[in-house]
Amino acid sequence: MEAAWEPRAGFSPTEAQAAARKASASQVWRHPTFSWRDVPEPTPGRDEVVVRVRRCGVCGSDTHCYETDAEGYVLFSGPTRLPCVIGHEYTGEVVAVGADVQVLRVGDLVCAEGMIGCGVCEACRVGKPNQCPRLEMVGFSSPGAFAEYIVAKERFLWSLGPLAERLGSAAAALELAALVEPIGCAFNGMFVSAGGLLPGSWVAVFGCGPIGLGAVALARAAGAAGIVAFDVVQERTSLALAMGADLALDPRNCDPADVIRTLSSGWGADMLIEAAGAAHATMPAIERSFAPGGRMVYLGRTGLRAPVMLDVLVTQAAGIVGARGHVGGGCFPRILRLMERNRLAVAPMITTRFPFSDTLAALQKSTDRSDGKVMVTFDSE
Numbered sequence: 192m193e194a195a196w197e198p199r200a201g202f203s204p205t206e207a208q209a210a211a212r213k214a215s216a217s218q219v220w221r222h223p224t225f226s227w228r229d230v231p232e233p234t235p236g237r238d239e240v241v242v243r244v245r246r247c248g249v250c251g252s253d254t255h256c257y258e259t260d261a262e263g264y265v266l267f268s269g270p271t272r273l274p275c276v277i278g279h280e281y282t283g284e285v286v287a288v289g290a291d292v293q294v295l296r297v298g299d300l301v302c303a304e305g306m307i308g309c310g311v312c313e314a315c316r317v318g319k320p321n322q323c324p325r326l327e328m329v330g331f332s333s334p335g336a337f338a339e340y341i342v343a344k345e346r347f348l349w350s351l352g353p354l355a356e357r358l359g360s361a362a363a364a365l366e367l368a369a370l371v372e373p374i375g376c377a378f379n380g381m382f383v384s385a386g387g388l389l390p391g392s393w394v395a396v397f398g399c400g401p402i403g404l405g406a407v408a409l410a411r412a413a414g415a416a417g418i419v420a421f422d423v424v425q426e427r428t429s430l431a432l433a434m435g436a437d438l439a440l441d442p443r444n445c446d447p448a449d450v451i452r453t454l455s456s457g458w459g460a461d462m463l464i465e466a467a468g469a470a471h472a473t474m475p476a477i478e479r480s481f482a483p484g485g486r487m488v489y490l491g492r493t494g495l496r497a498p499v500m501l502d503v504l505v506t507q508a509a510g511i512v513g514a515r516g517h518v519g520g521g522c523f524p525r526i527l528r529l530m531e532r533n534r535l536a537v538a539p540m541i542t543t544r545f546p547f548s549d550t551l552a553a554l555q556k557s558t559d560r561s562d563g564k565v566m567v568t569f570d571s572e
């Protein structure tokens with residue numbers, strides 16, 4: 192991905208941002224273009240490994256790099272330094288290890304966290320690496336995985352050995368585990384930031400893209416009494432049912448707050464997950480749907496302001512919690528464990544596959560938002 196560095200009117204990059212050419216993408220990067228480039232094959236640093244990429248999912252953030260607003264700025268708002276190889280939801284096989292690598296060996300299958308905290312700032316050191324102010328993001332500010340090879344520090348990789356063994360197939364493990372990163376964003380919001388849900392909770396999920404679908408599957412695994420999901424795309428509500436939702440509806444054809452009250456016999460939702468990136472449209476229903484002590488987890492992203500009557504937070508002792516990322520908090524190992532034990536039936540989420548040579552077509556396909564996950568595959572088996 193390349194684009195023109197043209198800070199938006201009203202946005203002044205700091206000196207450090209200008210020097211590093213790294214800032215919130217939607218504020219500085221304009222007129223993006225995507226093309227194939229030959230880049231040098233990476234060699235591992237002492238604590239790094241080289242991974243031969245086998246699967247890489249197309250993320251909503253990738254779609255938001257592909258899409259622009261009326262003035263030509265990319266929609267993605269995360270820290271971005273261009274040009275950059277995009278792609279971060281990857282799995283692959285270790286093909287080289289650095290001298291100080293502790294556990295991983297050549298031939299191991301891995302999946303990868305994509306948010307690289309600096310490790311030395313206070314956010315990193317108090318256990319909030321997703322909030323690191325010097326965050327590097329794989330596929331946005333650090334070379335990504337729509338490439339034959341990627342280099343990564345060992346500490347961001349998780350082994351797929353047990354998953355491959357359970358599934359009896361390396362290919363199946365590589366494919367399933369490429370979903371850990373987006374599901375990890377839902378896990379981090381629901382269980383790390385918002386403190387989790389008790390078994391027997393009512394859960395409502397707004398937006399059934401991969402993160403919302405992951406939230407449905409996690410709520411089911413966590414013992415939700417009932418789950419209702421909302422999306423305007425029929426293919427996605429069908430997928431929500433496949434992930435374990437009891438009801439999946441188009442919010443334009445119903446009043447979501449009424450649906451939630453009816454499902455929960457008047458109690459309301461103990462957890463509400465906003466994964467639609469449309470808070471201006473979803474908030475009016477969400478604010479009428481809190482159970483006493485309910486939590487809203489805000490995962491979607493939008494630059495638009497949302498109207499909300501905060502008085503409900505008082506009357507219901509409710510809360511709104513935001514979350515970004517998937518690093519730490521046990522997100523990756525616990526999702527892998529659920530997959531290994533067959534407690535997270537998310538494979539149907541992958542609805543379209545493209546070969547690596549058609550990555551640009553995969554990006555284009557993701558813009559129609561009818562898929563669960565668009566997956567790029569690097570081999571023919």
Ligand SMILES: [Zn+2]
Nearest residue numbers: 250280372373
């Ligand atoms: Zn992602």
Ligand SMILES: [Zn+2]
Nearest residue numbers: 309312315323
């Ligand atoms: Zn940091």
